[in-house]
Amino acid sequence: MQAIDHSTYEALRKGAHVLEADGSGDKVLRLADGRMLKLFRRKRLLSSALFYPYAQRFANNTKALEQRDIPCPTVIAVYRIPSIQRDGVYYNPLEGATVRQLKTSPEETETLRFQLGRFIARLHEKGVYFRSLHFGNVVLTPDNTLGLIDIADLRCQKGALSESKRLRNFAHLLRYKEDRKWLLGQDAGNTFLEGYRQGLPANRQALLIERLRKLIG
Secondary structure, X not given: OEEOOHHHHHHHHOOOEEEEEEOOEEEEEEOOOOOEEEEEOOOOOOOHHHOOOHHHHHXXXXXXXXXXXXXXXXXXXXXXXXXXXXXXXXXXXXXXXXXXHHOOOOOOHHHHHHHHHHHHHHHHHOOEEEOOOOHHHEEEOXXXXXXXXXXXXXXXXXXXXXXXXXXHHHXXXXXXXXXXXXXXXXXXXXXXXXXXXXXXXXXXXXXHHHHHHHHHO
16 A cells, blocks of 8 residues: 655645545545546544555555456555545446346346346356345446456455355345346346356255345345
8 A cells, every 4th residue: 555645645636536525525536537546434443444454455455356357447556545534436437237237228138137147156156246236236248248346345255155154145145226226126026036147056056046046035
């Protein structure tokens, strides 16, 4: 992590467009060069972020995903910005449209549900546990592959996820009413679950799909 002074920070953000902010200040900036700067603040005096900053987690997670051939942003630098009490990650964004943007279009919805199911199965088989898994953090890239963004809240392990972690991850995915309706409403759930099933090894398919059907009702 590189410490930068305020003048360097101001030069970096000159001409930037603020994409996300809250009462504490800017959170995500699209810079004049088309790259992104995501800013993190430590919300509590004593927290894990004191020893392992969120900006560094983001950067480390991009490396872990790249090793697993999961599309994600490409980090250029990680900064500490004492003048605004923030850490920042400077990166090339993952191009494409989020599932949340795409689900409003009736075209190719069945294909997208199936593709999303297979993608989540791939994440789980590769040991990726993404607590912030939702439609706004999954991107369909121009080459028609799915990838992840906003990945600070993500952990990767060597082996495939346990059944309990998979079920918890699906609970995160289904916590938004409209997303759940789009993904599982009427016969849509069969398409999504079939995609997930086809992304699993044959010896795990039957049991996991049975448990998932119970979870989603």
